[in-house]
Amino acid sequence: MIFNWTKWHISSAEEANEAFDKIAQIHPKYHAFDTETTGLNFEFERLTEIGAVEVSNFEIGEKFNTLVNPQKPIPAKITEITGISDEMVKCAPDEKQALEKFLNFVNGRVLVAHNAKFDFGFLTAVARRHNLDLNCLKTRWHLSHHASPLRTTTATWWRKYITATNAD
Secondary structure, three states: OEEEOOOOOOOOHHHHHHHHHHHHHHOOEEEEEEEEEOOOOOOOOOEEEEEEEEEEOOEEEEEEEEEOEOOOOOOHHHHHHHOOOHHHHOOOOEHHHHHHHHHHHHOOOEEEEOOHHHHHHHHHHHHHHHOOOOHHHOOEEEOOOOOOOOOOOOHHHHHHHHHHHHHO
16 A cells, blocks of 8 residues: 655645554554656656655664665766765666665555655556566555655655664
8 A cells, every 4th residue: 555645735834744643543654655766757766765664553663775786877966865875876776776775674564755746656567677566566646745744755864864863
């Protein structure tokens, strides 16, 4: 199940908290995830990173992060936006290996994404290219891109957040 933050229009922290409460009532344990890519078209572009955190009753639990070797050059503009360079991904797993690791991490649990159409589109394209099964992720629910704390859920952002919270 995918919760998509871009569809519900939440304009305040209070509304965001209400949305999180609704999710927690239905699914107290879920994974917030995001992807970084070489571009916007999931048929032609490739993953460069997948990141996720397990959330249980609003507490951050296990974390997952992997860079992905897109097996093509990362455009300079994408490196500028994400901070991910060709050098960083040259020894990273390929997209099939990265998706398999991600699927093992989420283990069929509910997923929350800032832009599920984009992120799930990339996961679906990778699965299709490599004959991987995504049946456990086929239902979508929608929330808003204004919902906090997941408003800026790029994998790179989560990595920084996780590092900062682990330092405390």
